[in-house]
Amino acid sequence: MNKKCAPDWIAVDWGTTHLRAYAMQGATVVSRAKSDDGMGRLKPADFEPALRALIGDWLAGGNVPVIACGMVGSRQGWVEAPYRAVPCAPLTDTLTTAPTTQGLEVRVICGLSQNNPADVMRGEETQVAGFLHLNPGWDGVLCLPGTHTKWVHLSAGEVVSFQTFMSGELFALISQNSVLRHSVIGEGWDAGAFEAAVSDAMSHPERLAARLFSLRAADLLHGTAASVSRAALSGLLIGGELAAARPYWLGQNTAILGTGTQARAYQSALRAQGVEAMRVDSERATLAGLTTAYKTTKATL
Amino acid sequence: MNKKCAPDWIAVDWGTTHLRAYAMQGATVVSRAKSDDGMGRLKPADFEPALRALIGDWLAGGNVPVIACGMVGSRQGWVEAPYRAVPCAPLTDTLTTAPTTQGLEVRVICGLSQNNPADVMRGEETQVAGFLHLNPGWDGVLCLPGTHTKWVHLSAGEVVSFQTFMSGELFALISQNSVLRHSVIGEGWDAGAFEAAVSDAMSHPERLAARLFSLRAADLLHGTAASVSRAALSGLLIGGELAAARPYWLGQNTAILGTGTQARAYQSALRAQGVEAMRVDSERATLAGLTTAYKTTKATL
Numbered sequence: 112m113n114k115k116c117a118p119d120w121i122a123v124d125w126g127t128t129h130l131r132a133y134a135m136q137g138a139t140v141v142s143r144a145k146s147d148d149g150m151g152r153l154k155p156a157d158f159e160p161a162l163r164a165l166i167g168d169w170l171a172g173g174n175v176p177v178i179a180c181g182m183v184g185s186r187q188g189w190v191e192a193p194y195r196a197v198p199c200a201p202l203t204d205t206l207t208t209a210p211t212t213q214g215l216e217v218r219v220i221c222g223l224s225q226n227n228p229a230d231v232m233r234g235e236e237t238q239v240a241g242f243l244h245l246n247p248g249w250d251g252v253l254c255l256p257g258t259h260t261k262w263v264h265l266s267a268g269e270v271v272s273f274q275t276f277m278s279g280e281l282f283a284l285i286s287q288n289s290v291l292r293h294s295v296i297g298e299g300w301d302a303g304a305f306e307a308a309v310s311d312a313m314s315h316p317e318r319l320a321a322r323l324f325s326l327r328a329a330d331l332l333h334g335t336a337a338s339v340s341r342a343a344l345s346g347l348l349i350g351g352e353l354a355a356a357r358p359y360w361l362g363q364n365t366a367i368l369g370t371g372t373q374a375r376a377y378q379s380a381l382r383a384q385g386v387e388a389m390r391v392d393s394e395r396a397t398l399a400g401l402t403t404a405y406k407t408t409k410a411t412l
Numbered sequence: 413m414n415k416k417c418a419p420d421w422i423a424v425d426w427g428t429t430h431l432r433a434y435a436m437q438g439a440t441v442v443s444r445a446k447s448d449d450g451m452g453r454l455k456p457a458d459f460e461p462a463l464r465a466l467i468g469d470w471l472a473g474g475n476v477p478v479i480a481c482g483m484v485g486s487r488q489g490w491v492e493a494p495y496r497a498v499p500c501a502p503l504t505d506t507l508t509t510a511p512t513t514q515g516l517e518v519r520v521i522c523g524l525s526q527n528n529p530a531d532v533m534r535g536e537e538t539q540v541a542g543f544l545h546l547n548p549g550w551d552g553v554l555c556l557p558g559t560h561t562k563w564v565h566l567s568a569g570e571v572v573s574f575q576t577f578m579s580g581e582l583f584a585l586i587s588q589n590s591v592l593r594h595s596v597i598g599e600g601w602d603a604g605a606f607e608a609a610v611s612d613a614m615s616h617p618e619r620l621a622a623r624l625f626s627l628r629a630a631d632l633l634h635g636t637a638a639s640v641s642r643a644a645l646s647g648l649l650i651g652g653e654l655a656a657a658r659p660y661w662l663g664q665n666t667a668i669l670g671t672g673t674q675a676r677a678y679q680s681a682l683r684a685q686g687v688e689a690m691r692v693d694s695e696r697a698t699l700a701g702l703t704t705a706y707k708t709t710k711a712t713l
Contacts, residue, residue, distance in 0.1 A: 228626045231632055277621045278621045284585045290578075351617075
């Protein structure tokens with residue numbers, strides 16, 4: 112890396128299944144790198160080597176501070192960054208220092224917790240902070256689709272409450288490991304089947320386990336297309352979630368952090384309820400949040 | 413096998429994960445055998461060798477008819493035994509003959525199908541027929557707990573309608589493969605947590621995906637015992653199922669086919685709704701059904 116591109120700090124988004132790093136000059140990305148060394152496959156002693164393998168070149172001119180968010184700060188991660196209880200701002204200037212060698216400074220952002228209903232987040236608090244930086248003064252509800260989708264109520268710059276749904280993980284388990292896998296693997300997406308399933312699940316969420324088997328039976332008896340079954344599976348899960356999350360989105364200013372298939376599915380399901388949700392790039396929000404954390408903690412580094 | 417114990421026919425219960433065979437003299441079991449050669453691990457050409465490996469000794473005195481039920485009759489099984497559409501009696505004298513060598517006669521019982529809502533069963537129809545043989549003239553609702561739990565409405569000796577719930581498979585997937593696995597593996601069963609979760613899910617079935625994550629979060633934040641989390645997971649799934657199956661069990665004569673942990677959980681959940689369900693041994697019902705099939709088809713063998 113030539114000198115004019117040398118970073119003054121490094122942003123790291125380290126989740127269960129991914130590791131993404133960004134060489135930063137202030138708020139500007141000068142280089143990016145990623146690997147599959149997610150927290151889920153690493154033991155505590157593996158984190159520093161995994162990070163150095165990815166960003167070693169960027170440190171050739173000397174160590175620069177690293178700010179990391181995500182599951183890297185969990186009990187099974189590099190260092191446990193304690194949860195901060197809501198209601199609170201998504202970030203503070205208190206970060207947790209990871210154990211390192213040779214002068215490398217790695218600070219990990221704390222997750223958020225909620226006592227009742229019991230809930231936790233790690234990584235999303237950084238996206239929420241980034242979203243607030245990009246949309247100053249915004250009040251309303253954020254939906255962060257993912258393996259564990261989060262609904263977050265924001266007011267006056269604080270996270271008031273949040274709720275996590277395992278819908279994304281259920282979709283993955285059911286479509287890859289259940290008897291339904293024979294019926295949902297394939298191409299295409301039937302928007303009508305998705306909408307009908309959302310509506311059905313919002314009216315009768317108790318029927319989920321029966322509707323799931325019925326998708327398999329309909330395929331056996333009538334040869335349903337995979338594009339129909341897969342969209343219906345997604346619709347059943349998202350519909351049930353929207354029914355439960357109604358106190359979050361009903362009559363609220365709503366935004367979705369994400370731009371992929373799953374985020375578009377949430378947007379379309381919300382639109383059918385008369386809610387027009389803004390969509391925001393989640394990587395941009397993550398980087399804005401990591402930058403905010405860097406700037407607020409710079410004085411202490 | 414000495415001559416006085418030589419069977420005059422052989423009963424076979426062949427599911428996705430198990431193969432159970434019974435040497436029969438009329439309605440009496442004279443010997444039993446089982447293996448792990450379930451349908452799920454066999455190709456079509458593997459079925460006859462798998463069966464002979466298990467019951468070869470019983471055929472030493474000559475071939476006797478074999479009557480089989482279960483997934484052995486599915487499209488991925490030994491021979492596809494076509495579905496019979498409800499409403500209909502659980503059994504007829506029309507069985508499907510499997511392709512065999514050396515004069516072995518294997519006949520497979522047909523499954524049942526329902527057009528709308530789309531649904532199928534294979535194996536349970538034999539248990540239902542056996543239950544009716546053991547309880548002549550019985551009208552009401554049968555619950556058959558399993559990977560895919562069935563609720564079956566019986567009237568005047570016919571299956572009027574039925575509904576399958578994937579709750580058992582969801583329990584297995586979530587407890588073994590999801591993020592919740594860290595919180596539910598262990599010993600014990602907290603009956604209070606089960607009852608509270610049943611009640612919660614019956615009132616708010618739409619909250620399932622959030623309640624599931626909350627079990628994990630409560631463990632992370634408060635160190636919940638696995639006996640509590642696992643019973644609550646079961647209660648959330650069974651509670652949602654009871655809410656959807658209410659038209660089946662409400663005000664009906666109800667029986668549960670099964671004697672294990674899962675069957676007791678259904679019984680306890682139904683009792684909390686004021687329904688006292690009779691429990692019947694499912695192996696006994698399977699054997700009675702296979703015997704009924706043998707007797708009604710004997711003339712054609």
